[in-house]
Amino acid sequence: xxxxxxxxxILALALSFVQSLVPLYGAHKGDARLMAIGGxxxxxxxxxxxxxxVVLMIAxxxxxxxxxxxxxxxxxxxxMLYKITGVWGNHExxxxxxxxxxxxxxxxxxxxxxxxxxxxxxxxxxxQGWIGTAFLLFILITSNPFARLSPAPIEGRDLNPxxxxxxxxxxxxxxxxxxxxxxxxxxxxVAALIEGRIDAAWARWVRPWTLAAWVFLTGGIAMxxxxxxxxxxxxxxxxxxxxxxxxxxxxxxxxxxxxSAIVMEKRSALKIWTLLLAILxxxxxxxxxxxxxxxxxxxxxxxxxxxxxxxxxxxxLTLFIGGSLALFxxxxxxxxxxGIFHPISxxxxxxxxxxxxxxxxxxxxxxxxxxxxxxxxxxEKISVGEPFFNLTFGPLMIPLxxxxxxxxxxxxxxxxxxxxxxxxxxxFGGALLVALVTGFFIDxxxxxxALGAGLAAWLVLGALTDLALKSGIGNVAPxxxxxxxxxxxRSVFGTALAHxxxxxxxxxxxxxxxxxxxxxxxxxxxxxxxxxxHDLRFDGLRPVRGPNYTEDQGHFSLLGxxxxxxxxxxxxxxxxxxxxxxxxEAGIRTMGFSQLYVSLGDETADGSVVVRVWWKPLVTLIxxxxxVMMVGGFVSLLDRRLRVGAPTRRKTIEAKPVAVAQ
Amino acid sequence: xxxxxxxxxxxxxxLAFLGAATALTFYALGQKASYFYMPADLQAAVLQPGQRIxxxxxxAAGSIVRGQGTEVAFGVTDSDKTIEVRYTGIxxxxxxxxxxVITEGSFGPDGTFVADSVLAKHDETxxxxxxxxxxxxxxxxxxxxxx
Numbered sequence: 001x002x003x004x005x006x007x008x009x010i011l012a013l014a015l016s017f018v019q020s021l022v023p024l025y026g027a028h029k030g031d032a033r034l035m036a037i038g039g040x041x042x043x044x045x046x047x048x049x050x051x052x053x054v055v056l057m058i059a060x061x062x063x064x065x066x067x068x069x070x071x072x073x074x075x076x077x078x079x080m081l082y083k084i085t086g087v088w089g090n091h092e093x094x095x096x097x098x099x100x101x102x103x104x105x106x107x108x109x110x111x112x113x114x115x116x117x118x119x120x121x122x123x124x125x126x127x128q129g130w131i132g133t134a135f136l137l138f139i140l141i142t143s144n145p146f147a148r149l150s151p152a153p154i155e156g157r158d159l160n161p162x163x164x165x166x167x168x169x170x171x172x173x174x175x176x177x178x179x180x181x182x183x184x185x186x187x188x189x190v191a192a193l194i195e196g197r198i199d200a201a202w203a204r205w206v207r208p209w210t211l212a213a214w215v216f217l218t219g220g221i222a223m224x225x226x227x228x229x230x231x232x233x234x235x236x237x238x239x240x241x242x243x244x245x246x247x248x249x250x251x252x253x254x255x256x257x258x259x260s261a262i263v264m265e266k267r268s269a270l271k272i273w274t275l276l277l278a279i280l281x282x283x284x285x286x287x288x289x290x291x292x293x294x295x296x297x298x299x300x301x302x303x304x305x306x307x308x309x310x311x312x313x314x315x316x317l318t319l320f321i322g323g324s325l326a327l328f329x330x331x332x333x334x335x336x337x338x339g340i341f342h343p344i345s346x347x348x349x350x351x352x353x354x355x356x357x358x359x360x361x362x363x364x365x366x367x368x369x370x371x372x373x374x375x376x377x378x379x380e381k382i383s384v385g386e387p388f389f390n391l392t393f394g395p396l397m398i399p400l401x402x403x404x405x406x407x408x409x410x411x412x413x414x415x416x417x418x419x420x421x422x423x424x425x426x427x428f429g430g431a432l433l434v435a436l437v438t439g440f441f442i443d444x445x446x447x448x449x450a451l452g453a454g455l456a457a458w459l460v461l462g463a464l465t466d467l468a469l470k471s472g473i474g475n476v477a478p479x480x481x482x483x484x485x486x487x488x489x490r491s492v493f494g495t496a497l498a499h500x501x502x503x504x505x506x507x508x509x510x511x512x513x514x515x516x517x518x519x520x521x522x523x524x525x526x527x528x529x530x531x532x533x534h535d536l537r538f539d540g541l542r543p544v545r546g547p548n549y550t551e552d553q554g555h556f557s558l559l560g561x562x563x564x565x566x567x568x569x570x571x572x573x574x575x576x577x578x579x580x581x582x583x584x585e586a587g588i589r590t591m592g593f594s595q596l597y598v599s600l601g602d603e604t605a606d607g608s609v610v611v612r613v614w615w616k617p618l619v620t621l622i623x624x625x626x627x628v629m630m631v632g633g634f635v636s637l638l639d640r641r642l643r644v645g646a647p648t649r650r651k652t653i654e655a656k657p658v659a660v661a662q
Numbered sequence: 663x664x665x666x667x668x669x670x671x672x673x674x675x676x677l678a679f680l681g682a683a684t685a686l687t688f689y690a691l692g693q694k695a696s697y698f699y700m701p702a703d704l705q706a707a708v709l710q711p712g713q714r715i716x717x718x719x720x721x722a723a724g725s726i727v728r729g730q731g732t733e734v735a736f737g738v739t740d741s742d743k744t745i746e747v748r749y750t751g752i753x754x755x756x757x758x759x760x761x762x763v764i765t766e767g768s769f770g771p772d773g774t775f776v777a778d779s780v781l782a783k784h785d786e787t788x789x790x791x792x793x794x795x796x797x798x799x800x801x802x803x804x805x806x807x808x809x
Contacts, residue, residue: 374695380698382695382696384691387690
């Protein structure tokens, strides 16, 4: 049974070789039959890897400990959900998921790319084939999930308890859909370089893939952030940790790509730059995979990792990044450059966005890799953390966020800044009001808090103003405005929602950073703590037995004005006997957009316990905002203009949008 | 302005922006990066009063002393030297004697190290990389020993 999965994987590697070479040769010779091989091969390759993935999943579900991978990461008593998610809760399985998603995207290009020119489609599939071949070789040579153990152990070593959480079911698949989704943009870019031809239609084909990958990556990062927030018991939502930065860099570059592709599609400008960004975004995804998998950097999220595998990924990394950039250097000059334009215009604003986002990406990259460089050159060990990023990333974001509302309101070609400023008067007034109210009426507010709150309001109101102006609210009769509002292109809604989500996330960050309150104390049963305007009573510890752990559950009551309990909250210290490992399960109660967060420490001799409690105002907006951004991206995907099957306006071929295919 | 002058001013603006960002980045790297030391390295190190560093090593056996409420003191050792660390708050789940830890903070006037964060890892076999490298150099710890 298990061997079927193993053979399927080897067969997929063989097909991947075919996919890498045959369509490419066909495109070179102009042979339609050779080019046409790419599609079926890509789909079959995906089916084979899916088979192999399902086989591994079944091995986990039935606890087949004759597989080394299952033995190391599973246990027969583990709940079924964690047996399934445990498939990608380890190095081998997560790499298999990586390749599964890669071939999934390849198969999607094959299935929905019918409208692409045959040579472009063949070349794109070939480049996807190269990536697939490299990673399948990596899996089969260094990290085979199907390696057998003989004799088979009776019981497994269990999954790291930190990973036994619903977060593992959602975070890695979403993150990988994002990371690997950018491989399609990369393949399109390399294919364009091979052909030496690029035009506005290219941007129209690439944009939906970028958007889809971006939506998933946004979700993956937000989910990872929330997971770390509730699981680690430290109450932080972002640590500027290398592993987090590894996922954040492709997001920043991908966001830049999303915006520059608009300019390319609409105005045929920034072609070469967009191509470069497509290459860089996926390169950063590869770099992220390398950083996470090799463990070269100390990270709070890193799990046991194997440096020898790192060398292999480093080779893949060098080959793909070096190769594509070399190809870019050779070919870019032969591509036709785009037009130039006036700085005060929609495209000018988008260039400004790109300038800021790529600089921000570079800062994060430098901060992440600098410790490696210093250690390599001088042998000194240093760490670059939050203070560095606050000083560099922060100042870059403030001006960028301040100009966001201007972008969508500026006209293409030549915009009128004064007129746009005038239209944004309401939003500006509202933002100023929010900043002043925050600064003067909330205790303990700093200049930063007032500025941040104002900026968040500016983003939200700016996005709403954009929608209001485009549907003519205030200028035309309400009925007509409503009809216009409904008739607005989906991409306009998408833009407004994404920018609004950004404002919400910022509001959440400002709320937590500036207004959270924290208490660390020893609580006796019956003791009441006042925090953030709430009364929290500790009711005592109770032992609880879970399926594969035991825990001391701390009971807390939230008290009303009269001292009566109005809600309960549980926070526990868990112990997993198989791994001899304790974990903290934070108790969280959501009130409005804010949360009360309780983390348990050690028990003292007299039955009292060390407790750390936070009141986190508006904290849920951080992830809520990301969700709104995702919805914005998704709505944008539904725009008629972006459908893969409608590359030109002249053609009216019916085709499904990419989003539906997900 | 002519077209050429306009283009030049746009390019000059972008370059000035990139220059400022680069300068800021390198300033921040100089100011905000914190150095990592093992206890024995500290004799040779020149530290400003109050300078933030990362101190790593193993939690010394029998050194954990709980004080009032949430205060705790413990020794961080590399088997040559032991530095006393004080910390207020909740220790990580995997904090225990013999475990590799990284603490971040600065030296107080009395010569003890006051940490504001203590990192032990999610994985029970994990050793922070800096700590593992330094201990391997000294021959105190081998990779296999913790497996």
